[in-house]
Amino acid sequence: MKTKIGILYSTVDGHTLKICNVIKEVLEEKGNTVKLFSIEDFQGNVADFDKFVIGASIRYGKHNPKIIEFINQNIAALEKIENAFFSVNLVARKPEKASPETNPYFIKFLQTINWIPKTAAVFAGKLDYQKYPFTDRLMIQLIMWMTKGPTNSKTKIEYTDWDKVREFAVLVNNS
Template identity: 60%
Template sequence: MNDKTAIIYSSVDGQTLKICNKLKDSLQQSNPNIVLFSIDDFNEDVSQYDKLIIGASIRYGVHNKKVIYFINTHKKELDSIKTAFFSVNLVARKSEKNTPATNPYVIKFFKTIDWTPTVVEVFAGKLDYKKYPYFDRIMIQFIMWMTKGPTNINTEIEYTNWEKVKKFGMQLGNM
């Protein structure tokens, strides 16, 4: 039986969407019933899905408020199906902060909501200063300076561990 699965994402610079597309491609190899939605476009009935995966990026230390609202609004339905949540953030580039139990943003996120997904993961994002508007670039450079990361405006580094994404996709397929 193929589970009907929705992947919902919130992405600021596109890396979370890129990860969601990789997960979708991986899951579709064994299940054609996978649909992908932006958090801004999802207005489906959650209960029509067997599995729901939420991917959310971080900007200035917080996940998108729409993701939090969605979870709080649909908690009852989410609790009745298999669910997964993953966070994408640059702090996860550090090995000591790249698991759900050690990533400060994921820890903080789950302290602010009353939901426990079936599976939780965290992935490092991408740093691309040239892509950011001026204010964002300055703020992200400051945050990177504070966390001993690269601050050169020509820096473009994809920290995402694609092997970890692949393993997560396999885990979701077996969920």
């Protein structure tokens, strides 16, 4: 019997979706049936899956409120099955802030919900100033300046450790 896995994501610029697609690919290679949903489009039921993965990116220090609302409304169902959560943020580009135990956004996230995912990860995202609207670009440049990151408006860097993403998918598969 194939394991049915749901992956729900929230993304601002599309990078979290890219990460989800790599996770989906690894899980499908392991023989699972995987369905991928945007938080905007999910109409299903968590209980329809054997495992459920949630991924969300950070913008201005916060995960999408719809992700938090979804978790709060589905805690009972999530806790009955294997579950996982991952956060995507630029702070995770720093090795000392690249784990669930050390990433300030992940720690803050756990304090806003009454759920502890069984499997958790933090992935560094992508910085692409030219893709951002003007105001976002200025705000992100300010944040990067404050955190000693690149501020050149032509900067385009993908910080994601794809091996770490694949390792997470294997952990989800084996859970």
